[in-house]
Amino acid sequence: MFIGHAAVALAAKPLAPRANLGVALAATFWLDLVWPVLLLAGIERVEIAPGNTAFTPLDFVHYPWTHSLVAALAWSALFGLACWKLGRRAAFVMGLVVLSHWALDALSHRPDLPLWPGSGAMVGLGLWNSVAATLIIESAMFAAGIAVWLKYSGKVSLAFRVLVVFFVLAYLGAAFGPLPPNAEAVAWSAIALWLLPLWGWWIDRRRGSS
Numbered sequence: 001m002f003i004g005h006a007a008v009a010l011a012a013k014p015l016a017p018r019a020n021l022g023v024a025l026a027a028t029f030w031l032d033l034v035w036p037v038l039l040l041a042g043i044e045r046v047e048i049a050p051g052n053t054a055f056t057p058l059d060f061v062h063y064p065w066t067h068s069l070v071a072a073l074a075w076s077a078l079f080g081l082a083c084w085k086l087g088r089r090a091a092f093v094m095g096l097v098v099l100s101h102w103a104l105d106a107l108s109h110r111p112d113l114p115l116w117p118g119s120g121a122m123v124g125l126g127l128w129n130s131v132a133a134t135l136i137i138e139s140a141m142f143a144a145g146i147a148v149w150l151k152y153s154g155k156v157s158l159a160f161r162v163l164v165v166f167f168v169l170a171y172l173g174a175a176f177g178p179l180p181p182n183a184e185a186v187a188w189s190a191i192a193l194w195l196l197p198l199w200g201w202w203i204d205r206r207r208g209s210s
């Protein structure tokens with residue numbers, strides 16, 4: 001899932017007004033932000049395997065430290081603690097946003113998410129087996145997230161529009177674009193996701209709420 005994760009960050013704003021959108025985007029993508037770092041370090045592994053599911057050619061061979069349920073719970077707790085100075089409410093909501101990533105991945109992926117590092121029990125409901133269902137559900141989530149954000153923030157800045165266009169183009173590129181040449185290219189394009197929290201931070205600061 002991609003824009004579905006973004007939707008969670010946008011929708012979290014009214015629940016945790018003190019958390020900047022950049023923090024919320026870092027939370028919702030946190031597991032996918034750490035993942036490419038561990039890929040490049042050789043600790044986790046992804047392979048290009050067209051047909052793995054209908055939606056993605058990626059085979060998530062080994063990613064227990066970012067995408068097992070227990071790891072996700074630990075990252076959620078750590079992220080929540082790191083947000084403690086924003087207040088208990090924002091810290092709690094941001095921790096849940098981190099955990100939402102695992103839940104949404106469990107909805108999308110085929111059973112490849114381990115329950116804990118070393119566990120043979122794999123979870124995944126396989127929404128990605130249908131391109132149409134994936135596009136419909138994720139687009140609806142994204143639209144709802146944008147609606148919540150707009151209602152809360154009251155105005156649409158150019159920087160926000162650019163963020164939305166970026167998400168849509170990147171999503172369509174992932175869904176219908178060419179195959180990535182190799183796993184390293186996948187890792188580096190995921191590293192680029194680190195720009196999203198910075199961009200979100202800038203949008204929210206300009207809005208004058210942080």
Ligand SMILES: [Zn+2]
Pocket residue numbers: 031032067101105
């Ligand atoms: Zn993920």
